[in-house]
Amino acid sequence: MRHVLQPHSDCRAPDIEIGVELRNAGSSALELRYFLDGAVDGVLLPPAGIPARRDRLWQHTCFEIFIRAVSEEPYHEFNFAPSGQWAAYRFEARRTGMSNMDIAPPSIETSLTGEALELRATLDVAGLPADKPWLVGLSAVMEEKNGRKSYWALAHPPGEPDFHHPACFALQLPPAA
Numbered sequence: 363m364r365h366v367l368q369p370h371s372d373c374r375a376p377d378i379e380i381g382v383e384l385r386n387a388g389s390s391a392l393e394l395r396y397f398l399d400g401a402v403d404g405v406l407l408p409p410a411g412i413p414a415r416r417d418r419l420w421q422h423t424c425f426e427i428f429i430r431a432v433s434e435e436p437y438h439e440f441n442f443a444p445s446g447q448w449a450a451y452r453f454e455a456r457r458t459g460m461s462n463m464d465i466a467p468p469s470i471e472t473s474l475t476g477e478a479l480e481l482r483a484t485l486d487v488a489g490l491p492a493d494k495p496w497l498v499g500l501s502a503v504m505e506e507k508n509g510r511k512s513y514w515a516l517a518h519p520p521g522e523p524d525f526h527h528p529a530c531f532a533l534q535l536p537p538a539a
Contacts, residue, residue, distance in 0.1 A: 364382065365381065367515055368514065369514050370515070372522070372523070375512040376404050378405065378504070380502050381399075382394060382396050382500045383395045384498075392484070394483045407423055407444045411446055414447055417449055419443045419449050422443070424443045424502065425441070425502045426500070427499070428498065428530065429497075429498055430531060432496070437531075438452050439453065440468070440485055450463040450468075456528070465485075490538070496534065498535055500533065515530050516533055
């Protein structure tokens, strides 16, 4: 099932649509497919590089997933850039107690054809709670070639864009176990 992200109401968003599909890819892996359709030529895409962990990917075009177990405060954030760079963090509570997660590097593949971009990321989720349902936030930051940024998510809280807000964890998935 494709989940469609919405631009934040305070942002001038490019004429694109962003969709995300998720599926289990084995007992401890999650496959995410992000689709960008429309005026992709106006979006600033980082050049392909050597896949590596990198902080602050959210300052440019990147795709994100936030995961927390139902009824728990700790959560995890994963960022994927079209360049192949990635980040993985654990938070004790909303925006506090952040630490790098020790995970296997995700597999990231990006393809661009005409007016469509697809980023596929396969993520090792072995360290996440497997016995409870997950609340998931899907999001993206789009940087345009003119420098303007827009913030996309399944749901947005009132006020400024904030992907860490509980309102953004809008999708529930069954236990992974």
